[in-house]
Amino acid sequence: MTLLTANALGSLLGNAISTTSMRLGRVVHARIVKTLDSPPPPFLANYLINMYSKLDHPDSARLLLRLTPSRNVVSWTSLVSGLVQNGHFSSALLEFLEMRREGVFPNDFTFPCAFKAAASLRSPVTGKQIHALSVKCGRILDVFVGCSAFDMYCKTKLRGDARKMFDEIPQRNLATWNAFLSNSVTDGRPREAAGAFIEFRKIGGHPNSITFCAFLNACSDGLLLSLGEQLHGLVFRCGFDTDVSVCNGLIDFYGKCNKIHCSETVFAEMGTKNAVSWCSLVAAYVQNHEDEKAYLLLLRSRKEIVETSDFMISSTLSACAGMAGLELGRSVHAHAVKACVESTIFVGSALVDMYGKCGCIEDSEQAFDEMPEKNLVTMNSLIGGYAHQGQVDMSLALFDQMAPRGSGPAPNYMTFVSVLSACSRAGDVENGMKIFDSMKSCYGIEPGAEHYSCVVDMLGRAGMVERAYEFIKKMPIQPTISVWGALQNACRMHSKPHLGVLAAENLFKLDPKDSGNHVLLSNTFAAAGRWAEANTVREEMKGVGIKKGTGYSWITVKNQVHTFQAKDISHRMNKEIQTMLSKLRNEMEAAGYKPDLKLSLYDLEEEEKAAEVAHHSEKLALAFGLLALPLGVPIRITKNLRICGDCHSFFKFVSGSVKRDIIVRDNNRFHRFVGGTCSCKDYCSYLRRIIVMIMLKEISYKMIDSVRELVERGMEVGLVRRDFGDSGTTVKKQLTWYHTSKYKFVKGLLWRLYEIKGMKMESKMVLWRIIAIVERGVSLIG
Numbered sequence: 036m037t038l039l040t041a042n043a044l045g046s047l048l049g050n051a052i053s054t055t056s057m058r059l060g061r062v063v064h065a066r067i068v069k070t071l072d073s074p075p076p077p078f079l080a081n082y083l084i085n086m087y088s089k090l091d092h093p094d095s096a097r098l099l100l101r102l103t104p105s106r107n108v109v110s111w112t113s114l115v116s117g118l119v120q121n122g123h124f125s126s127a128l129l130e131f132l133e134m135r136r137e138g139v140f141p142n143d144f145t146f147p148c149a150f151k152a153a154a155s156l157r158s159p160v161t162g163k164q165i166h167a168l169s170v171k172c173g174r175i176l177d178v179f180v181g182c183s184a185f186d187m188y189c190k191t192k193l194r195g196d197a198r199k200m201f202d203e204i205p206q207r208n209l210a211t212w213n214a215f216l217s218n219s220v221t222d223g224r225p226r227e228a229a230g231a232f233i234e235f236r237k238i239g240g241h242p243n244s245i246t247f248c249a250f251l252n253a254c255s256d257g258l259l260l261s262l263g264e265q266l267h268g269l270v271f272r273c274g275f276d277t278d279v280s281v282c283n284g285l286i287d288f289y290g291k292c293n294k295i296h297c298s299e300t301v302f303a304e305m306g307t308k309n310a311v312s313w314c315s316l317v318a319a320y321v322q323n324h325e326d327e328k329a330y331l332l333l334l335r336s337r338k339e340i341v342e343t344s345d346f347m348i349s350s351t352l353s354a355c356a357g358m359a360g361l362e363l364g365r366s367v368h369a370h371a372v373k374a375c376v377e378s379t380i381f382v383g384s385a386l387v388d389m390y391g392k393c394g395c396i397e398d399s400e401q402a403f404d405e406m407p408e409k410n411l412v413t414m415n416s417l418i419g420g421y422a423h424q425g426q427v428d429m430s431l432a433l434f435d436q437m438a439p440r441g442s443g444p445a446p447n448y449m450t451f452v453s454v455l456s457a458c459s460r461a462g463d464v465e466n467g468m469k470i471f472d473s474m475k476s477c478y479g480i481e482p483g484a485e486h487y488s489c490v491v492d493m494l495g496r497a498g499m500v501e502r503a504y505e506f507i508k509k510m511p512i513q514p515t516i517s518v519w520g521a522l523q524n525a526c527r528m529h530s531k532p533h534l535g536v537l538a539a540e541n542l543f544k545l546d547p548k549d550s551g552n553h554v555l556l557s558n559t560f561a562a563a564g565r566w567a568e569a570n571t572v573r574e575e576m577k578g579v580g581i582k583k584g585t586g587y588s589w590i591t592v593k594n595q596v597h598t599f600q601a602k603d604i605s606h607r608m609n610k611e612i613q614t615m616l617s618k619l620r621n622e623m624e625a626a627g628y629k630p631d632l633k634l635s636l637y638d639l640e641e642e643e644k645a646a647e648v649a650h651h652s653e654k655l656a657l658a659f660g661l662l663a664l665p666l667g668v669p670i671r672i673t674k675n676l677r678i679c680g681d682c683h684s685f686f687k688f689v690s691g692s693v694k695r696d697i698i699v700r701d702n703n704r705f706h707r708f709v710g711g712t713c714s715c716k717d718y719c720s721y722l723r724r725i726i727v728m729i730m731l732k733e734i735s736y737k738m739i740d741s742v743r744e745l746v747e748r749g750m751e752v753g754l755v756r757r758d759f760g761d762s763g764t765t766v767k768k769q770l771t772w773y774h775t776s777k778y779k780f781v782k783g784l785l786w787r788l789y790e791i792k793g794m795k796m797e798s799k800m801v802l803w804r805i806i807a808i809v810e811r812g813v814s815l816i817g
Contacts, residue, residue, distance in 0.1 A: 088117020391420020495525020
């Protein structure tokens, strides 16, 4: 047997650490026991302690330390550094304490490890104690110790102490400046990081790749385009234009600053690309709404055999969600399963979000249930999916599982946006207002513009337009475009042109070039029959050069996207499409359907209005889907504008007539039509509109008798057709079982009506009858 020297055995232990080979380390340890006297030389004992602690065998490392009679600061530092490296921060601090009990003083390598352990545990008290000890030992002036202390203060959110520590470091090296830049970015202070970089350059500092990446992150977070472009020039001058990590940072920076063509240029000119490079460009495409390019880049990366990461998969799934590309999303899901990344928190959350935004809430729930670990983003994604579907009861049930009511994570800003959106789309004013009021009092979250917008939309949808306006006037922040837009849309829905004009004036001030605001005001006038004002708004649009965005609907058949516009005759199957539409209209008219001519936004004759609403883009897409897709396959249509009321009624009839599931995604939500009903529950149904109108005292109590008769007849025949008032509009209603939270809400409104003073006893008896029906879970919806 060849005898190895102690130095050779030490080198072999170093190789075991660098190759992370525990087997080699144990073999060398055995050779040391066999060939050398016990105990081994101190430096070999330190090698062994270092090897076991670095390879995450802390018990063996501790045992060796206890068996070493001449243990010194190097022995203790080897153990502490290994524990910190493997995430055993509490154990590292306990060993540091044990070292001090033995009277061993830490050195310049021990203190940085101890500071890192305290920072990772977010323990400022322990960090300050270690800082005091470093001052007593005279080690704080060492640049590495000082930098570690500064980093600890940053990680524990003690900004003032961190700044003092930075200013007191006598000789700041590159690592110190890098730590300052990185922590400023992480702490959400990009402009401070930019200022530090400029100061660093003024004193003659030479940045490295870490410095460039930190500064690019600051420019990305602060959208500091001009500074970032200047830095790009400096990257070239310093010769870092070929550094992969710096180029990846540039791709991310330009993507976040909406300069996607620059991101593409940087990516194309890179000599060497890694998986992060591909992922950065995919994410940049998604951030700039270039969803198709993001998906195509994933396909290209697979052809070039780029390693699939969970970040790339999650970004591509976000792209599929943006396109409402269900089949594309399913193909990415399959790829994630093959790459064994489908169970990671990033991919799982993206799957929940993608299926929810594509209208497959059942698949979204399944992806949620199959995740081994869930976080706040996952729960927010599912709550958002329920909100898109108008399933307020499910959103609230999941919300109740979050802290402090349940055992889940505490809700954040976006959680309340999703929950309030769900309440808004379902017309659940009572629960929505309770949740809004609890934000600050129970959760300590200050409501933002998005939350106020949801409340205004919720009140407006429920017909409480004046109350929504009063709510806006009491807002503690300046109303935004989304707030005034929600009010204006409510004015159009409920024929409140006087408030619609006021909302439009504020929208024109905030965004005078947005065609949607002008069109919505014109539609408000048209819906109220004020054609002169509607035409005036449209003429003003032409005068200032504002063009209305074209409405499109599209449907995917056999991996090909078919796009339609209103009154479109360009499709190759136009003849068959028109024949199908005529057939469906005839069947509906025979059943008593009349088109809603108020949705014709021009002053035309009755026949012309009927022809106009009959050829909306979504109806053309539906007719094509019925022709092109086999029976049993759901028809999925996407529309870039909101679906109109007449098309909504049309789709409900078709879904019941042809026994097909129809899913429509408009620019506001999903509508899933099954068996003649819609998933949106028609929150503005005739019954609820009557209830709200009575509350606002806008109609007489005689209408209650009509509701009673409608409900009682509906109990018997299930399908009701009746003319109300002088409008002559035929209203067809169908009875269905309602979700518990929904009919509880209706019941609450009815009880409030019942308590109105001055109501006749006959009317109260009618209301009592309706309440009894609602209590049994039956509600009248569109």
